[in-house]
Amino acid sequence: MNHQVRTVFIISDGTGITAETFSHSILAQFEIRFKQIRLPFINTLEKASQALLEINHHAEKSGEKPIVFTTLVNEEINAVINQANAMVMDMFHTFVAPLELELKVKSTHAIGQFHQNIDTESYRNRIEAINFSLAHDDGQSHKNLESADVILVGVSRSGKTPTCLYLAMQYGVKSANYPLIPDDFERGVLPSELKKYQNKLFGLTIQANRLSEIRNERRPGSKYASLDNCRYEVNEAEAMMKRENITWLSSTHKSIEEIATTILQVIKIDKPTD
Amino acid sequence: MNHQVRTVFIISDGTGITAETFSHSILAQFEIRFKQIRLPFINTLEKASQALLEINHHAEKSGEKPIVFTTLVNEEINAVINQANAMVMDMFHTFVAPLELELKVKSTHAIGQFHQNIDTESYRNRIEAINFSLAHDDGQSHKNLESADVILVGVSRSGKTPTCLYLAMQYGVKSANYPLIPDDFERGVLPSELKKYQNKLFGLTIQANRLSEIRNERRPGSKYASLDNCRYEVNEAEAMMKRENITWLSSTHKSIEEIATTILQVIKIDKPTD
Incomplete structure (x- = not known):
């Protein structure tokens, strides 16, 4: 077991629970210790800017790029986080883009769809x-x-x-x-x-x-x-x-x-x- | 709402619950109806071959490529599923490969790690x-x-x-x-x-x-x-x-x-x- 501790951010416009569960499964494949920071409900540009500051702060303090898992549907909010001094794993667009091609349908880009809707x-x-x-x-x-x-x-x-x-x-x-x-x-x-x-x-x-x-x-x-x-x-x-x-x-x-x-x-x- | 129904497979060497939850979030972005088939515990080459047959059968019957979400840690088992006449979204290797580069550590490729271990x-x-x-x-x-x-x-x-x-x-x-x-x-x-x-x-x-x-x-x-x-x-x-x-x-x-x-x-x- 390596003794370094790497910071991992989970950033979502919803709860981030799906991203969190998934990232745990992925990170469990590495014999490294991770410190997780979940930033849920990042659904405005202002909150995204705050999150960006926090990620960059961690990068500077530790001298290492944080790992950032995102599920951000909105393109503008996503673009803010993509500026971070970090390794960003975009769980949303990575799969939605090829699916749009295959299904020949544009995604709705509806934030509400990505997290649990209680009216179903x-x-x-x-x-x-x-x-x-x-x-x-x-x-x-x-x-x-x-x-x-x-x-x-x-x-x-x-x-x-x-x-x-x-x-x-x-x-x-x-x-x-x-x-x-x-x-x-x-x-x-x-x-x-x-x-x-x-x-x-x-x-x-x-x-x-x-x-x-x-x-x-x-x-x-x-x-x-x-x-x-x-x-x-x-x-x-x-x-x-x-x-x-x-x-x-x-x-x-x-x-x-x-x-x-x-x-x-x-x-x-x-x-x-x- | 489009009236086509597209078949989606969730294929995992564990329960596939994480992949299932995640794929629902992604697919909810598309105004298409999906029929889901979850194939859990695909942890041998034999089971993978069975799954491959099932996917290809659906492809042939419907005349459309099924969408396949996988979280298969083992390379050989993964290779079998990748032969499918389908659109395969490899949720494991898509993120593990770039992480290996960034972390400068090889992943353990331990199947047991990816699903919930009860001895923790x-x-x-x-x-x-x-x-x-x-x-x-x-x-x-x-x-x-x-x-x-x-x-x-x-x-x-x-x-x-x-x-x-x-x-x-x-x-x-x-x-x-x-x-x-x-x-x-x-x-x-x-x-x-x-x-x-x-x-x-x-x-x-x-x-x-x-x-x-x-x-x-x-x-x-x-x-x-x-x-x-x-x-x-x-x-x-x-x-x-x-x-x-x-x-x-x-x-x-x-x-x-x-x-x-x-x-x-x-x-x-x-x-x-x-």
Whole structure:
């Protein structure tokens, strides 16, 4: 690991969240430490001039060109930032220009388009899905379960709740989740309220030792968290999911983004995306 | 609006979520309808060949080149997709190549780096923050409130919960939220448990007519949802926030991304980002 620290600016006329996420992925490819400064809502020439001063100040102070990722739709604002004593990565025009040629259509250059517009079906779906997922977390409610897009099942602490919230927030997918508990294993059948939604069920499982670690953080030394009990619950849950023909995956080494992506591939939900 | 529908592929060796979000922003600049096909986890030459067939099949069927956004770190896999009869927008190499020159360092070309790695402090913080935000939603718990990064206050249905969850999920920011209710307005002071955390408080407000609309979806015709009551609550909440010197914003026309970005600018939390 190199010890230099390079300054990175994220400059956007909106929130800059997309540019930030993308630039993190790119910069993670370099074994250099970066210090990030995000300048969101740069939507006037005045704010652009302020940003320009700040970038040039950093360049002078450090003796190195800052790296600047921009998503600035407006040409004049973009031109101001392009004067900076910096390496500017223009994420907008780099892709829009060749697309205009290929699609034989001019881009609208609408600033409002680039960030999340709240007056869209897609945005309303996301907010509605968040509320739905909160109301249907951890088997809290059977109300309106028929309007769920997916119902996650699995033992307590297998990753159901964050996955549901992610599916709702990112995709507007209405996700409920139901814990599989020792009572269910003793009865040997799925909770009856889930039976009728079998085509919406998706299972999460997790390695018993990882589950035990997670549960011990919450309830140290409890039977609930013990490795023996975790082994029992995981084995029973996996056996039940096999028996009931539920598609499932192991969350042990997967991020919520990876789990959500896999679920979407399996359940094939068609949601409007803009 | 043009009536043609153009096929767009998102091809990634990870989830493709970053590429998907970014491509939506770019494509929203064009008044053309797009049909998106996301092909995640393309991390072997075999999967790349399958993807190539699928792209070429679409090209042939539609008589038009599909648009392909890729974030493929591996050169060989990338080379396969580049053979496609398509317009390929290589989001990875487009930016990595000039960065290698500027930084005078070779990129690691590590696939694992490009998507969310769960063994990082940043990922653990996000999961912990989601759990924290759920436990501290709607004033549910005063426990560990001192470890909150921010505490949102505002009338019921002003947007506190989705904003807290977004802050937690995207940034690992531990966000609690407290409703301001008519009891508080009658007493004329902040709930006592909040007083000691005044430097963590951030307010959300909302236009009374919009609030009334939102509440009427939940409880149609109720006093709670009536315009008069919403006006009363909003006025009282804003007066209280002024009196208590709490920074606040109106959520009426803002997405949760915009609200979260503004809050982060104000509270200046320093969290590790990779």
